[in-house]
Amino acid sequence: MIDNIVPAIGKILIDKGWTLGTAESCTGGLVAATLTDFSGSSAWFSGAVVAYSNQIKMSLLHVPEATLIEHGAVSEATVLAMAEGVCRTLGTDAGVSLSGIAGPTGGTPDKPVGTVWIGWCVNGTCRAEKFLFPGDRAAVKRQSLETVLTGLLELLKKN
Template sequence: MIDSIVPAIGEILVKKGWTLGTAESCTGGLVAATLTDFSGSSAWFSGAVVAYSNEIKMSLLHVPEEAIMEHGAVSEATVRAMAEGVCRTLGTDAGVSLSGIAGPTGGTPDKPVGTVWMGWHVHGKTHAECFLFSGNRMEVKQQSLEKALEHLLNYLKQA
């Protein structure tokens, strides 16, 4: 799946003359690492911010403190701000953000382990969606990676 999605993402970005950045929390840079595994990604991938702490989310990605205080780091408001913020920080046309609870600890009744919010900012439009994945920590991260890139490709096709 990844082997076909990433080249398709790159092809669209190159055709449009756009670049991509990622803002990752629960995936710890997995999305960026996967993108850069593909030869030629330097033509369209600008970089990543691994924003594991709330302080980094606020300072580097411009996530409003109120968003984190009112909704939490794992929330629609936070990932929307992260996706927009990474585009602003890195000067890209598209951004992907992820913030979630990969486990095995950290879950709550409202946000159980496997809850992952994702945001996509593509050429001025921001989208966000929440997913609930199952499995161990690495399985949650892998499912997050796949879903984030699958949705990115769809949003790029629509742009």
């Protein structure tokens, strides 16, 4: 699956002359690592911010402190701000963001383990979606990776 999606993302970005950045929390750089596993990705992948702490979300991705206080790090508002922020920080046309609870600890009744918010910004159009992925930490991270890339490809095709 990934072997088909990443080259398709790269082709669209190259054809448009666009670049991509990632802002990752729960995946800890997995998305960036996966993208850079593909030869030629330097033509369209600018970089990543692994924003595990709220301080990094605020300082590097411009997530307002009020957003984190009111909604929490694992929220629609936060991943939208992260996706917009990574585009601004890295100067990219497209950005993706992820924040979630990969487990096995950290879950709450409102946000159980496996809760992941994913954000996408493509050429100024931003959206976010909440997911509840089953499985252990590795499974949650893998499903997050596949979902963020599938969603990005869909948005790129529409723009």
